[in-house]
Amino acid sequence: MIKKCCPPPIERDQVKKKEISVSVLQNTSSTGYRHHENMIEMAGGEFLMGTADPESFIEDGEGPVRPVQLKPFYIDRYAVTNAQFQEFILETGYITDAERYGWSFVFHLFVSDEMKRSIQNVVQQTPWWYQVDGACWKHPEGRDSSIVNRMEHPVVHVSWNDAQAYCSWSGKRLLTEAEWEYAARGGLIQKKYPWGDILTPMGKHSCNIWQGVFPTLDLGNDGFIGTAPVDAYAPNHYGLYNMVGNVWEWCSDWFTNRHLGEEIVIDPKGPRTGDEKVIKGGSYLCHKSYCNRYRVAARSHNTVDSSTGHMGFRCAADL
Numbered sequence: 001m002i003k004k005c006c007p008p009p010i011e012r013d014q015v016k017k018k019e020i021s022v023s024v025l026q027n028t029s030s031t032g033y034r035h036h037e038n039m040i041e042m043a044g045g046e047f048l049m050g051t052a053d054p055e056s057f058i059e060d061g062e063g064p065v066r067p068v069q070l071k072p073f074y075i076d077r078y079a080v081t082n083a084q085f086q087e088f089i090l091e092t093g094y095i096t097d098a099e100r101y102g103w104s105f106v107f108h109l110f111v112s113d114e115m116k117r118s119i120q121n122v123v124q125q126t127p128w129w130y131q132v133d134g135a136c137w138k139h140p141e142g143r144d145s146s147i148v149n150r151m152e153h154p155v156v157h158v159s160w161n162d163a164q165a166y167c168s169w170s171g172k173r174l175l176t177e178a179e180w181e182y183a184a185r186g187g188l189i190q191k192k193y194p195w196g197d198i199l200t201p202m203g204k205h206s207c208n209i210w211q212g213v214f215p216t217l218d219l220g221n222d223g224f225i226g227t228a229p230v231d232a233y234a235p236n237h238y239g240l241y242n243m244v245g246n247v248w249e250w251c252s253d254w255f256t257n258r259h260l261g262e263e264i265v266i267d268p269k270g271p272r273t274g275d276e277k278v279i280k281g282g283s284y285l286c287h288k289s290y291c292n293r294y295r296v297a298a299r300s301h302n303t304v305d306s307s308t309g310h311m312g313f314r315c316a317a318d319l
């Protein structure tokens with residue numbers, strides 16, 4: 001059985017979608033990419049993507065291990081923060097999918113008992129997700145919550161559409177899955193995590209995941225229950241922070257669990273079409289007992305208008 005702890009399958013098509021005019025959101029900066037100072041140049045070249053790790057989820061399409069070649073690109077050092085996303089919203093007036101629909105998925109530990117009693121819609125396969133009215137990027141736990149003390153945390157409750165709109169405004173783009181995995185590996189070959197094969201080297205926590213008993217007790221031994229600031233923990237060898245844990249990150253590729261093996265692939269961009277987009281890196285909700293997807297080869301997927309309290313993104317750009 002696939003342990004689908006993470007992004008709940010969202011059925012929002014009961015709400016008529018408005019066309020989003022991304023054309024009005026084109027980059028208005030005369031200096032090029034926004035927040036370019038926080039981007040790092042990746043040299044590109046060949047690397048081994050995917051894994052044959054016995055811990056991997058075969059049904060997710062984590063394998064086979066395959067050679068991939070990439071051209072150089074820029075990548076954000078950190079996930080996009082609440083502060084950056086607010087800048088985008090203030091300049092453009094953009095309305096996120098969660099705001100248009102009027103709700104988003106919030107993890108049960110962040111929903112008050114009083115609020116739970118009034119919520120009818122709980123995801124059956126993953127009952128720890130509550131459909132909370134008013135939950136959105138600036139109210140992560142519902143209308144009465146705020147991001148005031150979390151401006152340097154990753155923005156969440158953003159759909160793939162929202163991430164695309166932000167990228168368009170900032171003159172950037174989402175990473176392909178291959179770029180994401182190349183960057184996350186930090187130059188290490190076929191290691192489990194961005195820093196090596198040991199989850200807590202010398203007993204030290206290196207990413208924001210779940211400790212305790214999922215989904216009821218998060219001990220927060222890594223310092224955080226819920227999101228952490230985007231610069232928490234040490235970066236990988238490429239200088240990138242929180243490539244695994246903290247929040248899932250949207251990629252540009254449509255999802256498939258079938259890949260070509262052996263033949264080297266150059267700048268893969270995923271299938272031409274699909275139903276769901278790839279997400280990478282796992283989140284603060286991942287635990288070895290259930291959703292061991294905070295490994296660099298791990299992957300999951302969700303629909304383009306889905307949003308949750310544990311999905312965000314970072315940007316890339318062409319050189």
Ligand SMILES: [Ca+2]
Nearest residue numbers: 208209222224
């Ligand atoms: Ca944690």
